[in-house]
Amino acid sequence: MSKPTESELEILSLLWEMKQSNVRQIHERLALTKDTGYTTTLKTMQNMHAKGMVNRNEDQRTHVYSPVTNxxxxxxxxxxxxxxxxxxxxxxxxxxxxxxxxxxxxxxxxxxxxxxxxxxxxx
Incomplete structure (x- = not known):
């Protein structure tokens, strides 16, 4: 796994706490403490998936992400x-x-x- 950026680490921290989540849930939690757009959260999570930092379950319409490492x-x-x-x-x-x-x-x-x-x- 590559070294996570600060934004990726924030998302990983939420995923460790929540176990798994969709982009909307992560974005809502991030929005409580910082000004960030939904598309930025989506793109970051897509990049994290491409880097192998998170798994993505695509069985449902809304993709569910989970961390690869603890x-x-x-x-x-x-x-x-x-x-x-x-x-x-x-x-x-x-x-x-x-x-x-x-x-x-x-x-x-x-x-x-x-x-x-x-x-x-x-x-």
Missing amino acids: QKETQKSLLKNLVTTAFGGSAQKLVLQALGEENPSKEELDEIRAFLDQLENKK
């Missing part, structure tokens, strides 16, 4: 690409940058500590 697989692929290209392959640099830019809450820091503890216990 959210976790896509996130893992995007993260690997980001670490390699933007952080020279260093997960440490990515984490330090993310924590430095954001202001994590105490709860988030506790979750991060617990996750790190879990990683250390596996070794």
Whole structure:
């Protein structure tokens, strides 16, 4: 699967949540947060199908789309690409940058500590 654009990723996020959907349903959800035309949504989803990002069931008059990969697989692929290209392959640099830019809450820091503890216990 090719790397999704920002618009494609928005649509994929909706499809992961909804499991499957037609263009009209996706467009209505997108229209709640951004100004976009129906034909733009349609064309983007058609392009996503051509790229192999989504399946399209054409059995009914209204085509129903579903994601090819799950959210976790896509996130893992995007993260690997980001670490390699933007952080020279260093997960440490990515984490330090993310924590430095954001202001994590105490709860988030506790979750991060617990996750790190879990990683250390596996070794």
